Amino acid sequence: MGYDKISVPQGEKITVNGDYSLNVPDNPIIPYIEGDGIGVDVSPAMLKVVDAAVSKAYGGEKKIAWMEVYAGEKATSVYEQDTWLPEETLEAFKEFAVGIKGPLTTPVGGGIRSLNVALRQELDLYVCQRPVRWFKGVPSPVINPQDVDMVIYRENSEDIYAGVEWKAGTEEADKVIRFLKEEMGVTKIRFDQNCGIGIKPVSEEATKRLVRQALQYCVDNDRRSLTLVHKGNIMKFTEGAFKDWGYELAKEEFGADLYAGGPSLSFKNPKTGNEIIVKDVIADAMLQQILLRPAEYDVVATLNLNGDYLSDALAAEVGGIGIAPGANLSDEVAIFEATHGTAPKYAGQDKVNPGSVILSAEMMLRHMGWTDAADLIIKGMDGAITAKNVTYDFERLMDDATLLSCSEFADAIIDRM
Ligand SMILES: NC(=O)C1=CN([C@@H]2O[C@H](COP(=O)(O)OP(=O)(O)OC[C@H]3O[C@@H](n4cnc5c(N)ncnc54)[C@H](OP(=O)(O)O)[C@@H]3O)[C@@H](O)[C@H]2O)C=CC1
Ligand SMILES: O=C(O)CCC(=O)C(=O)O
Numbered sequence: 001m002g003y004d005k006i007s008v009p010q011g012e013k014i015t016v017n018g019d020y021s022l023n024v025p026d027n028p029i030i031p032y033i034e035g036d037g038i039g040v041d042v043s044p045a046m047l048k049v050v051d052a053a054v055s056k057a058y059g060g061e062k063k064i065a066w067m068e069v070y071a072g073e074k075a076t077s078v079y080e081q082d083t084w085l086p087e088e089t090l091e092a093f094k095e096f097a098v099g100i101k102g103p104l105t106t107p108v109g110g111g112i113r114s115l116n117v118a119l120r121q122e123l124d125l126y127v128c129q130r131p132v133r134w135f136k137g138v139p140s141p142v143i144n145p146q147d148v149d150m151v152i153y154r155e156n157s158e159d160i161y162a163g164v165e166w167k168a169g170t171e172e173a174d175k176v177i178r179f180l181k182e183e184m185g186v187t188k189i190r191f192d193q194n195c196g197i198g199i200k201p202v203s204e205e206a207t208k209r210l211v212r213q214a215l216q217y218c219v220d221n222d223r224r225s226l227t228l229v230h231k232g233n234i235m236k237f238t239e240g241a242f243k244d245w246g247y248e249l250a251k252e253e254f255g256a257d258l259y260a261g262g263p264s265l266s267f268k269n270p271k272t273g274n275e276i277i278v279k280d281v282i283a284d285a286m287l288q289q290i291l292l293r294p295a296e297y298d299v300v301a302t303l304n305l306n307g308d309y310l311s312d313a314l315a316a317e318v319g320g321i322g323i324a325p326g327a328n329l330s331d332e333v334a335i336f337e338a339t340h341g342t343a344p345k346y347a348g349q350d351k352v353n354p355g356s357v358i359l360s361a362e363m364m365l366r367h368m369g370w371t372d373a374a375d376l377i378i379k380g381m382d383g384a385i386t387a388k389n390v391t392y393d394f395e396r397l398m399d400d401a402t403l404l405s406c407s408e409f410a411d412a413i414i415d416r417m
């Protein structure tokens with residue numbers, strides 16, 4: 001399609017086959033959003049590190065043609081004043097199939113709804129995949145951070161997070177409350193005057209497509225277990241149903257059977273013959289478990305809000321959100337994104353850790369099948385951390401470390417590839 005403000009560079013499109021595998025040319029066009037706040041710091045660092053890794057891995061035979069697309073504050077200056085997420089940005093991610101983004105600001109309370117959530121909803125990026133593992137030498141508040149090696153599959157399209165809610169005191173909120181009381185017989189709204197109200201949709205279809213991807217990941221990567229994390233004792237028909245549908249999917253599509261008398265299930269990995277256990281844990285207990293017995297957990301599937309909380313809590317155990325990567329995935333489009341936000345107090349200071357968006361790019365390269373370049377990023381990151389050449393967030397917790405700026409840390413990674 002023709003774009004208005006987006007300038008399409010020389011290069012070729014990544015295309016998606018009927019079985020959702022990718023055809024990746026040697027010079028793929030990859031759209032990226034710089035991001036608000038510290039986006040101006042971390043995104044240029046990421047671009048530099050990825051270009052260096054690709055150049056070193058393929059000696060000039062492959063090169064990414066980066067294409068800037070706009071969202072957030074930058075979009076409001078490139079487009080009209082109130083254009084936060086231009087239609088052509090969505091089109092570009094659809095057309096080019098693989099992209100990456102920096103963080104985008106969401107005001108609390110009022111103002112625009114989350115652009116990050118809108119991107120996931122508009123493109124139906126229903127899986128939020130967040131791997132959490134420890135890099136040797138990274139400062140951690142736990143005694144055995146090496147035991148933390150989990151991959152979170154967070155449902156990305158529904159739950160209370162979808163933003164179906166009405167403000168207290170509005171005609172809409174009063175109407176929903178009236179409907180609940182008068183037509184649904186609800187008696188449990190403690191204060192029904194000036195009361196905001198939100199809806200928590202959780203469907204069989206969304207749950208099963210998420211759990212299907214999580215179990216397929218276990219199979220493809222020879223992982224030991226999948227844990228369904230929910231608060232189903234309290235929210236029976238949403239979080240409880242998530243657990244039930246998760247187990248059901250494991251039985252229906254992966255042939256899982258009762259394990260140790262149930263309710264856990266297990267099945268043999270068809271690729272390796274190893275056993276994969278499917279179990280569940282209630283969400284509050286899980287927050288304790290990840291601190292006390294992280295080694296017992298591997299791949300986790302959970303609802304949107306639980307996944308948001310759990311991913312930051314887990315990230316803290318292995319160095320913080322400054323280094324925690326992620327991906328938002330549909331069957332056809334993938335947008336890689338850091339776990340952290342725009343950290344406005346550090347914006348433009350060339351200070352923060354670019355590790356999170358760099359490791360998100362590393363996931364992107366693996367998704368594209370460019371594993372040699374991805375391996376170089378890991379090698380460079382390992383090398384910089386082992387040499388204790390780190391940004392402020394690690395330096396303040398390490399003895400005898402050298403404090404680097406955001407851009408210097410990117411260079412330190414490149415030097416050690
Ligand atoms: N996907 C997205 O785009 C996301 C967007 N957001 C949005 O970001 C804005 C700010 O949110 P907030 O709750 O403050 O969360 P942030 O993640 O932006 O920042 C919280 C704290 O985390 C630490 N931190 C964050 N990023 C880094 C980094 N790259 N390197 C080192 N440390 C880092 C800093 O800790 P310290 O102060 O200890 O140095 C920072 O003060 C909000 O508008 C929110 O909605 C939030 C999450 C995700
Ligand atoms: O959209 C936002 O502003 C916050 C999103 C978030 O915290 C997350 O997806 O982890």
Ligand SMILES: [Mg+2]
Pocket residue numbers: 308309312339
């Ligand atoms: Mg979050």
